[in-house]
Amino acid sequence: MNPSHRTAVAEGIRHPFEAPPERGGAIEVAPGILWLRLPLPMALDHVNVYALEEGDGWTLIDTGFDTQTTRAIWTDLMAGPLGGRPIRRVVVTHHHPDHIGLAGWFQAEHGAELWTTRTAWLFARMLVLDEQERPSAESIAFWRAAGMDPDLLAQRAEERPFNFCDVVAPMPLGFHRLREGDTVRMGGRRWAVRMGNGHAPEHATFWSLDDDLVIGGDQLLPGISPNLGVYATEPEADPIAEWLESCDRFAGFATAGQFVLPGHKLPFVGLPLRLRQMADNHHGALERLVAHLDRPRSAAECFAPLFKRPIGPGVYGLALVEAVAHLNHLHRAGRVRRRSTAEGVWLFEAA
Numbered sequence: 479m480n481p482s483h484r485t486a487v488a489e490g491i492r493h494p495f496e497a498p499p500e501r502g503g504a505i506e507v508a509p510g511i512l513w514l515r516l517p518l519p520m521a522l523d524h525v526n527v528y529a530l531e532e533g534d535g536w537t538l539i540d541t542g543f544d545t546q547t548t549r550a551i552w553t554d555l556m557a558g559p560l561g562g563r564p565i566r567r568v569v570v571t572h573h574h575p576d577h578i579g580l581a582g583w584f585q586a587e588h589g590a591e592l593w594t595t596r597t598a599w600l601f602a603r604m605l606v607l608d609e610q611e612r613p614s615a616e617s618i619a620f621w622r623a624a625g626m627d628p629d630l631l632a633q634r635a636e637e638r639p640f641n642f643c644d645v646v647a648p649m650p651l652g653f654h655r656l657r658e659g660d661t662v663r664m665g666g667r668r669w670a671v672r673m674g675n676g677h678a679p680e681h682a683t684f685w686s687l688d689d690d691l692v693i694g695g696d697q698l699l700p701g702i703s704p705n706l707g708v709y710a711t712e713p714e715a716d717p718i719a720e721w722l723e724s725c726d727r728f729a730g731f732a733t734a735g736q737f738v739l740p741g742h743k744l745p746f747v748g749l750p751l752r753l754r755q756m757a758d759n760h761h762g763a764l765e766r767l768v769a770h771l772d773r774p775r776s777a778a779e780c781f782a783p784l785f786k787r788p789i790g791p792g793v794y795g796l797a798l799v800e801a802v803a804h805l806n807h808l809h810r811a812g813r814v815r816r817r818s819t820a821e822g823v824w825l826f827e828a829a
Contacts, residue, residue, distance in 0.1 A: 490748055490751065491700055491701075491746050491747070491748040491751060491752055492746060492747045492748055493700070493744040493745065493746050493747075494737070494745065494746075494747065495507065495513075495744060495745060496744075498513075498515045498524070498526075498744065499513055499514060499515050501515070501517070501551065502551055502554045502555060502558060503558075503559065504529070504555070504558075504559035504560075507528075507737075507739065507745055508689070508691055508737070509666075510530060510531035510665045510666055511528060511529070511530050511531070511665055511691070511739075512528065512529040512530075512531075512559060512560075513526060513528055513739065513745065514526070514527045514528065514529060514555060514559070515527070516541075516542035516543070516548055516551060517542075517547065517548070517551075518542075518543060518576055519543075519545075520792070521792055521793055522702075522742060524742065525540065525542050525543075525576040525577065525741060525742060526540075526739070526740060526741055526742060526743075527539060527540045527541060527542060528540070528693065528739055529555075529559075529560060530664045530665030531665055531666070532566055532567070532664075532665065534563060534564075535563050535564045535565065535566035535567075536560055536563060536564070536565050536566060536567075537565075537566060537567040537568075537569060537664045537665065538565055538567070538568045538569065538584070538590075539569050539571065539684075539693055539695075539739075540569075540570060540571055540576075540577040540578075540695070540741065541568060541570070541577065541578065541579055541580035541581055541583075541584065542576060542577075542579055542580060543575060543576055543579040543580070543645040543646075544575075544579040544580050544582075544583060544645050544646055544647040545579075545645060548579070548580065549580070549583070552580065564588065564589070564590075565584050565588050565590045566590060566591065567590055567591045567592075567593060567664075568581050568584045568585070568590045568591070568592050568593070569593045569594065569656075569662075569664065569682075569684075570592065570593070570594040570598055570602075570682075571594075571598075571681060571682050571683070571693070571695030571696070571697075571741065572595075572598050572677070572678035572679075572680075572681040572682065572695060572696065572697075573594075573597070573598040573599075573601040573602040573605075573678060574678055574696070575642060575645045575646045576645075576741075577695065577696070577741065578594070578598065578602050578646060579645050579646045579647065580647055581594075581602075581647070581649065582606075582646070582647035582648050582649035582650060583647040585649070585650050585652075586647075586648070586650055591653075591654055592649075592652070592653040592654065593653065593654040593655075593656055593662070594653055594654075594655075594656060594682065595655065595656050595657070595673070595680040595681075595682055596655050596680070597679045597680035598678070598679075598680060598681075598682075599649075599653045599655075601679070602642070602646065602649060603649045605642035605643075605646070606642045606643045606646045606647075606648065606649055607643075608641075608642065608643075609641050609643050610638075610639055610641060611638055612635065612636070612637075612638065612639070613634060613635060613637075613639045614710070616710045617639070617710045618631065618634075618635055619710070619822065620709070620710035620713055621634065621798070622821070622822050622823060623713075623818070623822055623823060623824045624776065624777040624778055624798050624799075624801070624802050624823075624824070625775075625776025625777050625778035625779060625823050625824070626778055626798065627778065630794075656671050656682050657671065658671065658672065658673045659671065659672075661687070662684070664684070667686050667687070667688045667689065667691070668686070668687040668688055669684040669685060669686055669687065669693070670684070670685045670686075670687055671683075671684060672684075672685060672727075672728065672731065673724075674697035674698075674721075674724035674728065675717070675720035675721065675723070675724050676704075676706050676717045676718065676719075676720040676721025676722075676723075676724055677696050677697060677704040677705065677706060677717070677721065678696070679720075681695055681696065681697045682695065683695060683697050683698060683728075685731060690733070690735050690736045690737055691736070691737055691739065692736050692737070692738045692739065692749065693738075693739050694738045694739060694740045694741065695740070695741045696740075696741040696742065697724065697728075698728075698738050698740055698749065698752070698753075699740045699741065699742055699743060700738075700740060700743050700744060700746040700752060701743050702742065702743060703756060703759050703760075705796050705799070705800055706718055706721050706760070706800055706803045707796065707799030707800050707802070707803055708799050708802040708803045708806055709799055713802075714806060715803070715806065716803070716806050716807050716810050717803050718760055718764070718803050718804060718806075718807035719807055719810070721756075721757075721760065722757055722760065722761075725753045725754075725756055725757040726757070728749075728753055729750065729753050729754075732749040732750045732753055733749070733750065734747070734748065734749070734750055734751075735747065736749050738752075760804075763783070763784050763804060764804060764807065764808060766783035766784070767780060767783050767784060767804055767805070767808065768808065768813055768814070768828050769783070769828075770782070770783040771814055771826055771827050771828040772827075772828060773827060774817070774825035774826065774827045775825060775826060775827070776823050776824065776825055776826075777798060777801040777802045777805055777824070777826075778798060778801070780801045780804070780805065780826075781797050781801060784797075784800065784801055784804060785797060805824075805826050808826070809826065812829060813828065813829055814826045814827060814828055814829055815827055815829045
C-alpha cells in the first residue's frame with residue numbers, strides 16, 4: 479500500500495481501496511495482510527475477512543457463514559491467494575454467525591487453533607447446540623411485547639426460526655481466550671486487544687502497536703451502523719449504553735492516520751470522526767424517538783423516527799430488536815415510562 483494513502487487528515491472518511499476483492503481473490507492491504515470477501519445471503523451481502531501471513535501458514539480474522547458455497551470459496555482461496563500454506567489459527571472477533579460460522583470447520587478439518595473471547599465462544603457453542611423447529615414460547619412473548627403485528631406473529635409462530643446451526647459449523651471443545659488488555663502477535667505485528675460492546679458482548683478489536691492498523695470487526699464500520707438489538711435472551715438489556723461507552727473509550731486510542739480493517743464495507747481512514755458519527759447517530763435517534771412518544775406506542779410503532787426509511791420484511795426483525803434497544807435505554811434513563819396492556823404489549827410514552 480502506498481504510504482500516502484495513510485497520511486493524517488483533519489476530518490473526513492477516506493477509502494484507500496475503492497473496490498473490494500473479487501470472489502476467490504485477495505487484495506494486500508498492508509505488508510503480509512490480505513483482504514478477502516465472502517458472500518452472505520441477506521441485505522448486507524458480504525463479510526470481510528483477513529489473512530495474516532505467519533511464515534509457513536496463516537492467521538485468519540473471521541470466517542463467513544458455513545455454507546457449501548463458502549466452503550468452496552475457501553478451498554479456492556487456500557489453493558490460490560493463500561498459496562497452499564495451512565491455516566494455523568482462526569481469530570474470531572465476535573460470536574455472530576457471519577464471523578464464526580466456519581471456525582469449527584477450520585479446527586476440525588484443517589487443524590487450526592481458535593482464538594476468541596470467552597463470551598463469544600460460550601454464546602456460539604450454546605447457540606449451535608440449540609436447534610428449534612418452532613420459536614420458543616419466550617421468543618413469541620417477546621415479539622408480542624414489542625408490538626409485532628398479530629398476523630405476522632401468528633405466521634412466525636408456525637415457521638422454523640433462524641437456527642445458528644443452519645449456518646455455523648459444529649464447534650469442537652477447546653479455544654484460546656482473548657482478554658481486554660492482552661497483546662497478541664499476528665502477521666509480524668504486536669496487537670493490543672480492546673473489547674467493545676453493544677453490537678455483540680465482548681467484541682474483540684485489535685490495534686497494532688507497530689504501525690497504524692486497526693482490525694475493527696463490526697465494532698468499527700464505515701457508512702453503516704451495526705445492529706444494536708435486544709432479544710428474548712436478555713429482554714431488559716441496554717446495548718445502546720454499552721455501544722456509546724465503547725465509542726467514547728475507543729476515542730482515546732483513535733488517531734486520524736489509522737487504517738481500519740472493518741468486518742463489512744471498505745477499509746477506511748478517519749476513525750476519530752467515525753466514532754463521533756456512530757455515537758451521534760444514536761443520540762439523534764434517541765431524541766427523535768422521545769419526540770415521537772407524545773402518546774403511548776409500542777416498539778413496532780417506532781420505526782419511522784429511528785430509521786427514517788421504510789422497513790421491509792427482510793429487515794423487520796432487526797428493526798424491531800433495535801427499536802426495543804432504544805426504548806430500553808430511554809426507560810433506564812427515566813426519559814420514558816412504560817406499561818403493559820392486557821395483551822402483553824409494552825407501551826412507551828415520554829415521561
